Amino acid sequence: MQAWEKSGIAxxxxxxxxxxxxxxxxxxxAIAAASDSVWNALEDGAYLYVCGDGRFMAPAVREALAALHRARTGSDDDASQQWLAQLEADGRYQQDVFA
Incomplete structure:
Protein backbone atom coordinates (compact mmCIF):
# COMPACT_ATOMS: atom_id res chain seq x y z
CA MET A 1 0.00 0.00 0.00
CA GLN A 2 2.93 2.31 0.65
CA ALA A 3 4.14 1.69 -2.90
CA TRP A 4 0.67 2.53 -4.26
CA GLU A 5 0.65 5.73 -2.25
CA LYS A 6 4.16 6.63 -3.36
CA SER A 7 3.19 6.11 -7.01
CA GLY A 8 0.12 8.31 -6.56
CA ILE A 9 -2.55 5.69 -7.25
CA ALA A 10 -3.75 5.41 -3.64
CA ALA A 30 -9.81 9.72 10.08
CA ILE A 31 -12.66 10.01 7.57
CA ALA A 32 -13.90 13.22 9.19
CA ALA A 33 -10.38 14.68 9.34
CA ALA A 34 -9.81 13.96 5.65
CA SER A 35 -13.40 14.67 4.57
CA ASP A 36 -12.45 16.87 1.61
CA SER A 37 -10.00 14.31 0.29
CA VAL A 38 -12.35 11.36 0.92
CA TRP A 39 -15.30 13.10 -0.73
CA ASN A 40 -13.30 14.23 -3.76
CA ALA A 41 -11.83 10.77 -4.21
CA LEU A 42 -15.24 9.09 -4.01
CA GLU A 43 -16.68 11.60 -6.46
CA ASP A 44 -13.80 10.75 -8.80
CA GLY A 45 -14.62 7.02 -8.63
CA ALA A 46 -12.30 5.90 -5.84
CA TYR A 47 -12.62 2.59 -4.06
CA LEU A 48 -12.79 2.54 -0.26
CA TYR A 49 -11.52 -0.45 1.71
CA VAL A 50 -12.12 -0.66 5.44
CA CYS A 51 -10.65 -3.39 7.63
CA GLY A 52 -11.17 -4.12 11.30
CA ASP A 53 -13.84 -4.49 13.92
CA GLY A 54 -17.29 -5.29 12.57
CA ARG A 55 -19.15 -4.71 15.79
CA PHE A 56 -18.28 -1.08 16.53
CA MET A 57 -15.94 0.30 13.88
CA ALA A 58 -17.84 -0.77 10.76
CA PRO A 59 -21.17 0.83 11.79
CA ALA A 60 -19.36 4.00 12.90
CA VAL A 61 -17.57 4.21 9.54
CA ARG A 62 -20.87 3.76 7.68
CA GLU A 63 -22.36 6.59 9.72
CA ALA A 64 -19.31 8.80 9.06
CA LEU A 65 -19.69 8.19 5.33
CA ALA A 66 -23.44 8.81 5.45
CA ALA A 67 -22.83 12.03 7.40
CA LEU A 68 -20.25 13.08 4.81
CA HIS A 69 -22.76 12.45 2.01
CA ARG A 70 -25.51 14.37 3.84
CA ALA A 71 -23.16 17.31 4.47
CA ARG A 72 -21.93 17.47 0.88
CA THR A 73 -25.25 16.91 -0.89
CA GLY A 74 -27.91 18.12 1.53
CA SER A 75 -29.55 14.70 1.24
CA ASP A 76 -31.55 13.00 3.94
CA ASP A 77 -30.41 9.79 5.62
CA ASP A 78 -32.42 7.55 3.28
CA ALA A 79 -30.65 9.00 0.24
CA SER A 80 -27.28 8.69 1.98
CA GLN A 81 -27.96 5.04 2.80
CA GLN A 82 -28.93 4.42 -0.83
CA TRP A 83 -25.69 6.08 -1.91
CA LEU A 84 -23.71 3.76 0.39
CA ALA A 85 -25.65 0.74 -0.89
CA GLN A 86 -24.80 1.74 -4.46
CA LEU A 87 -21.11 2.11 -3.58
CA GLU A 88 -21.24 -1.42 -2.17
CA ALA A 89 -23.15 -2.79 -5.18
CA ASP A 90 -20.54 -1.24 -7.47
CA GLY A 91 -17.74 -2.81 -5.41
CA ARG A 92 -16.42 0.63 -4.48
CA TYR A 93 -17.02 0.28 -0.72
CA GLN A 94 -15.67 -2.96 0.67
CA GLN A 95 -15.26 -4.11 4.24
CA ASP A 96 -13.09 -6.83 5.69
CA VAL A 97 -14.46 -6.94 9.20
CA PHE A 98 -14.62 -9.39 12.07
CA ALA A 99 -17.07 -9.69 14.95
Missing part, protein backbone atom coordinates in the same frame (compact mmCIF):
# COMPACT_ATOMS: atom_id res chain seq x y z
CA UNK A 11 -4.02 7.52 -0.54
CA UNK A 12 -3.72 5.65 2.73
CA UNK A 13 -5.29 6.96 5.92
CA UNK A 14 -4.56 5.12 9.14
CA UNK A 15 -6.23 5.04 12.52
CA UNK A 16 -4.77 3.45 15.62
CA UNK A 17 -7.16 2.98 18.53
CA UNK A 18 -4.39 1.55 20.74
CA UNK A 19 -1.92 4.39 20.14
CA UNK A 20 -2.46 7.25 22.59
CA UNK A 21 -2.41 10.74 21.11
CA UNK A 22 -2.64 9.52 17.50
CA UNK A 23 -4.52 12.25 15.58
CA UNK A 24 -7.01 9.74 14.14
CA UNK A 25 -7.69 7.29 16.90
CA UNK A 26 -10.68 5.74 15.15
CA UNK A 27 -11.44 5.20 11.46
CA UNK A 28 -14.50 7.43 11.54
CA UNK A 29 -12.32 10.23 12.91
Missing amino acids: EVHTAFSAVPDHPARFVQH
Whole structure:
Protein backbone atom coordinates (compact mmCIF):
# COMPACT_ATOMS: atom_id res chain seq x y z
CA MET A 1 0.00 0.00 0.00
CA GLN A 2 2.93 2.31 0.65
CA ALA A 3 4.14 1.69 -2.90
CA TRP A 4 0.67 2.53 -4.26
CA GLU A 5 0.65 5.73 -2.25
CA LYS A 6 4.16 6.63 -3.36
CA SER A 7 3.19 6.11 -7.01
CA GLY A 8 0.12 8.31 -6.56
CA ILE A 9 -2.55 5.69 -7.25
CA ALA A 10 -3.75 5.41 -3.64
CA GLU A 11 -4.02 7.52 -0.54
CA VAL A 12 -3.72 5.65 2.73
CA HIS A 13 -5.29 6.96 5.92
CA THR A 14 -4.56 5.12 9.14
CA ALA A 15 -6.23 5.04 12.52
CA PHE A 16 -4.77 3.45 15.62
CA SER A 17 -7.16 2.98 18.53
CA ALA A 18 -4.39 1.55 20.74
CA VAL A 19 -1.92 4.39 20.14
CA PRO A 20 -2.46 7.25 22.59
CA ASP A 21 -2.41 10.74 21.11
CA HIS A 22 -2.64 9.52 17.50
CA PRO A 23 -4.52 12.25 15.58
CA ALA A 24 -7.01 9.74 14.14
CA ARG A 25 -7.69 7.29 16.90
CA PHE A 26 -10.68 5.74 15.15
CA VAL A 27 -11.44 5.20 11.46
CA GLN A 28 -14.50 7.43 11.54
CA HIS A 29 -12.32 10.23 12.91
CA ALA A 30 -9.81 9.72 10.08
CA ILE A 31 -12.66 10.01 7.57
CA ALA A 32 -13.90 13.22 9.19
CA ALA A 33 -10.38 14.68 9.34
CA ALA A 34 -9.81 13.96 5.65
CA SER A 35 -13.40 14.67 4.57
CA ASP A 36 -12.45 16.87 1.61
CA SER A 37 -10.00 14.31 0.29
CA VAL A 38 -12.35 11.36 0.92
CA TRP A 39 -15.30 13.10 -0.73
CA ASN A 40 -13.30 14.23 -3.76
CA ALA A 41 -11.83 10.77 -4.21
CA LEU A 42 -15.24 9.09 -4.01
CA GLU A 43 -16.68 11.60 -6.46
CA ASP A 44 -13.80 10.75 -8.80
CA GLY A 45 -14.62 7.02 -8.63
CA ALA A 46 -12.30 5.90 -5.84
CA TYR A 47 -12.62 2.59 -4.06
CA LEU A 48 -12.79 2.54 -0.26
CA TYR A 49 -11.52 -0.45 1.71
CA VAL A 50 -12.12 -0.66 5.44
CA CYS A 51 -10.65 -3.39 7.63
CA GLY A 52 -11.17 -4.12 11.30
CA ASP A 53 -13.84 -4.49 13.92
CA GLY A 54 -17.29 -5.29 12.57
CA ARG A 55 -19.15 -4.71 15.79
CA PHE A 56 -18.28 -1.08 16.53
CA MET A 57 -15.94 0.30 13.88
CA ALA A 58 -17.84 -0.77 10.76
CA PRO A 59 -21.17 0.83 11.79
CA ALA A 60 -19.36 4.00 12.90
CA VAL A 61 -17.57 4.21 9.54
CA ARG A 62 -20.87 3.76 7.68
CA GLU A 63 -22.36 6.59 9.72
CA ALA A 64 -19.31 8.80 9.06
CA LEU A 65 -19.69 8.19 5.33
CA ALA A 66 -23.44 8.81 5.45
CA ALA A 67 -22.83 12.03 7.40
CA LEU A 68 -20.25 13.08 4.81
CA HIS A 69 -22.76 12.45 2.01
CA ARG A 70 -25.51 14.37 3.84
CA ALA A 71 -23.16 17.31 4.47
CA ARG A 72 -21.93 17.47 0.88
CA THR A 73 -25.25 16.91 -0.89
CA GLY A 74 -27.91 18.12 1.53
CA SER A 75 -29.55 14.70 1.24
CA ASP A 76 -31.55 13.00 3.94
CA ASP A 77 -30.41 9.79 5.62
CA ASP A 78 -32.42 7.55 3.28
CA ALA A 79 -30.65 9.00 0.24
CA SER A 80 -27.28 8.69 1.98
CA GLN A 81 -27.96 5.04 2.80
CA GLN A 82 -28.93 4.42 -0.83
CA TRP A 83 -25.69 6.08 -1.91
CA LEU A 84 -23.71 3.76 0.39
CA ALA A 85 -25.65 0.74 -0.89
CA GLN A 86 -24.80 1.74 -4.46
CA LEU A 87 -21.11 2.11 -3.58
CA GLU A 88 -21.24 -1.42 -2.17
CA ALA A 89 -23.15 -2.79 -5.18
CA ASP A 90 -20.54 -1.24 -7.47
CA GLY A 91 -17.74 -2.81 -5.41
CA ARG A 92 -16.42 0.63 -4.48
CA TYR A 93 -17.02 0.28 -0.72
CA GLN A 94 -15.67 -2.96 0.67
CA GLN A 95 -15.26 -4.11 4.24
CA ASP A 96 -13.09 -6.83 5.69
CA VAL A 97 -14.46 -6.94 9.20
CA PHE A 98 -14.62 -9.39 12.07
CA ALA A 99 -17.07 -9.69 14.95
